[in-house]
Amino acid sequence: MDLQGLYVAAISLLIGTVSLIVAIMLIRLWDRRRGPRVNARHLEPALHPMIFLFRDHRLIDATPPAQQLLHRIGTPDSEWSRLLRWIGPRFPDADLSALGASDRIEIEGATGTGSARLRLLAEDLGGGLLRITLTDPRADHAGIVVDSMSQQAMEEELDLLRRALDQTPMLVWRQDEQERITWANAAYLRQAETLAEGELSWPLPRLLDTPRPVPGAGTSTHRAPLDLGDNVSWYDCHSHQIDDQMMMFALPANAAVRAERSLREFVQTLTKTFADLPIGLAIFDRQRNLQLFNPALIDLTDLPTGFLTAQPTLFDFLDKLREMRMVPEPKDYRSWRRQMNELESAAAHGHHVETWSLPSGQTYRVTGRPHPDGAVAFLFEDITTEISLTRKFRSDLLLGAQVLNGIEDALAVFAPGGQMVLSNEAYDRMWGASCTSLSEAVTLWQERIAPGSGFAALTEALKADETPRQIRGAMSGPDGRLMGWTVSRIAGGRRMLQFHPTQLDRQDAAEPAATIACPDRTATGT
Incomplete structure (x- = not known):
């Protein structure tokens, strides 16, 4: 490579380096304008042990x-x-x-x-x-990022649930498979502290003896006592299976226990009362099955105890009475069934009373009364003695009236208040009729006789507050003849007035005398 090529390569390298430096500076300047760089350490808070x-x-x-x-x-x-x-x-x-x-x-x-x-x-x-x-x-190795609003809502709901469980009066706790208590609310802790008489230790003591729930049976309920020394509190315990734990809820049941005890005592009192009643009692429910009876019913009807305890229907009960000849003898079975249907219907809709004259000579009063919820009760009462006494009393009254009517003297009895208690037929024949009070009788006498001193003495003797045991006198009768009267003081402050003929009239008794036609009356009394 020649010198010119080296020069071009050096220039290119220099230009590339400067470009890279400028790019990095521009990127940092852009980051500063957008905001400070977030440190990775701030992505999750520091985890403290x-x-x-x-x-x-x-x-x-x-x-x-x-x-x-x-x-x-x-x-x-x-x-x-x-x-x-x-x-x-x-x-x-x-x-x-x-x-x-x-x-x-x-x-x-x-x-x-x-x-x-x-x-x-x-x-x-x-x-x-x-x-x-x-x-x-x-x-340990993961930061959990939670939305602040969601976190606040969960904390508020958790605080609400915790306060609700701590303020509820029922006992709530959780126990594991070994029946060890793993959690309890404030009410449970207070009761545990009361029994412990000091500082509690874990595991917490079991306050209520609840039975182990049967697997697969779902929710179970049991009533258990809590002995607090001076008194006993009762709770209705409900158990709910949650995974391998058991949630227990104990609701106070003292009021229910007291109500059940009062009801039981009341039923026992009624049972003892029914057992001592001389009146036979039979209560039939809405379906007319026998639900309750007392020993007097067995004594009066001679029905077998096994038959009554089998809860027979009303018509089976009445048919059994018919077989035992403990009902009036009917003419035929059809009329008997119609009569019993009428008895059941009348008893179900209101108070109904019948008198049964039995073939044995006894007399029963059968009373039917409706009961709540469609039930009906029948009371069987032996009134044979009462009927006998009533008949004897009526016979005695009739005998006394016949004796009074057989007396020749006219008799009338007045109460202390002036009411006429009774009179005989001779009095009615003499004066034409009997009155209801002494004032009416005095008015009638004045109209029928001539005034005289004897009549004034009679009225004075009848109206006087204090009279001797017996006062006698004489006056003119309604037929103009002289007749005697006697006022006697008898029991109860009553006064008996007796009109009788004098000695002269007795001597002339053989002679026929005109009489006043009066209505036929018998002696009456109160």
Whole structure:
């Protein structure tokens, strides 16, 4: 190559170098105008380890992530208790008291699988110093960039859920397959602290004895008591299977237990009352099946206990009574069925009462009453004695009336208030009719007889507040003859007035005398 060629090559090399330098300068100038260059180290924040340093279970130092963790736990007890509460569910096999035999404990957590498991490293540094290191393998070599608004929304939702669970009155906890509690809400912790009477330790104690759920059965419910010493609280426990964990929800059930106990006691009281009633009771439901009866029903009807406990229908019950001859003897079965249908219909729509005269001579009162929800109740009462007493009382009244009507003297009885209690036929024949009160009787007497001193003495004796046991007198009768009267004081403040003929009239009794035609009346009484 000649000298001219070397010169051209040198010039070309120089021009290329200058061009490269100018290009680099222009690029840097362009970058300065666009903004400062982003350092790659700022793409993800520096990852600090989570390390706690304790001396005799008192926190003396911690890295920022460790301090944030203790702050998130947020319970008022010591940092050591808070850390153990957080470690317990995630590291169930962690026993930090074993550091006396070994200076170093390294455990993998229960959550996550493979390399994603949490790791705990506890080291005894001597002099009461204990260093605990928590490592999350997922964040060792990767920076996680999260949108700030999304992060804020998730934190707000998490705070809301945490507050809701901590303020709910029900107990909520989570347990693993070995029934160890791995998490609990604030209500559960408060109850546990009350029973522990001091600082809690992990694992938390089980407060309620809940049965192990059956696999594949889904949600199960169980009621369990919580003995608090001076009283017992009841909870309805609901279990939900979530992967290999079991979520438990215990709802307070004290009100329901008290209501059930009151209902049970009320039913027992009613049962005892029904058992002591002399009236037979049979309650049939809407389908007319026997649901309740008392022992008196068996005594009155002689029905077998096995038949009644089999819950027969109403018509089977009535047919059985017919077979036992415990119903009125019907003319035929068709009329019997029609009568029983009418009985059931009347009892279902309102109060219905029938009297059954049985072939055995007994008399039953059958009462049908409607009950709520379409049920109907029948009451069987033996009124044989009552009917016998009523009949005897009526017979005695009839006998007394016949005796009074057989007396020749006219009799009338007045109550203390002036009402006429009774009179006999002789009184009605004498005065034409009986009155309802003493004032009416006095008016009638005045119209039928001539005035005289005897009548005035009679009215005075009847109206006087205090009278002797017996007062006698005489006056003119309605036929103009002289007749005697007697006012006697009897039981209850009543006065009995008796009109009778005098001695002269008795001597002339053989002579016929005109009588006043009066309506035929029998003695009445109250």
